[in-house]
Amino acid sequence: RRGDPRRTARPRSCARARLASGIARLEVGQLAPARALLDEVARSPVATAPAVRGRAELLRAAIEVATGAYAAAEVRLTDAYFAARADDDAQLGLQLVAELVYVTASARRDAVAGARWIRDGLADATRERGRYPADAAQVVLRAASAAALAGDSEVALERVALAETIARAITRDTRGEALSVRADAYANLGRGVGAGRDLDRGAQE
Helix, strand or coil, rough: CCCCCCHHHHHHHHHHHHHHHHHHHHHHCCCCHHHHHHHHHHCCCCCHHHHHHHHHHHHHHHHHCCCCCCCHHHHHHHHHHHHHHHHCCCCHHHHHHHHHHHHHHHHHHHHHHHHHHHHHHHHHHHHHCCHHHHHHHHHHHHHHHHHHHHHHHHHHHHHHHHHHHHHHCCCCHHHHHHHHHHHHHHHHCCCCCCCHHHHHHHHHH
16 A cells, blocks of 8 residues: 555665674674675665664764774764654664764774763663663663773773673673773773683673
8 A cells, every 4th residue: 555654664674684784794894795785775765764874874884983984983973863863763872872982982082072972872871771771781881991991990890780780681792892891991900800700700601
């Protein structure tokens, strides 16, 4: 039927899955396949749907980050974040703000911009942790990593603990990131024994 939302729901779902696959490829260093998936979605008839467009922008920005174009990525992520807020897409907003925390606070080491996005990201994570625990936990972990890089180890450890509380069924990748942040924080504090215990416990979970 004309106007039947079911006619576009499946193509949108497929496009989102392709974009998620692109992010996964990028995380293991497969830049060319990630770009190919992005190009494929860009040619799709649902490319302009808000949920698809925003996630395509997330992948484009991730590719820019992977190639060192941090300033361009920050602009793209910022625009996409506010668009997601306007569209009431909270899950996408969490994914975008997690990247903004990484780009500003960790990659670019911009203390002012990083602090702003950490503040906004933690607020978003607190608000949405019940609906999207994995995405909320990722925001908190990015904020924890930024704190560890800045030498604020106690804050980093507090944020790691919060992330693990939010996402009880934490993924292997997220657990690995949590352990990495803990190791950095303990190294800053000179508590190598504590770090070793955490790493051993995490590896056994």
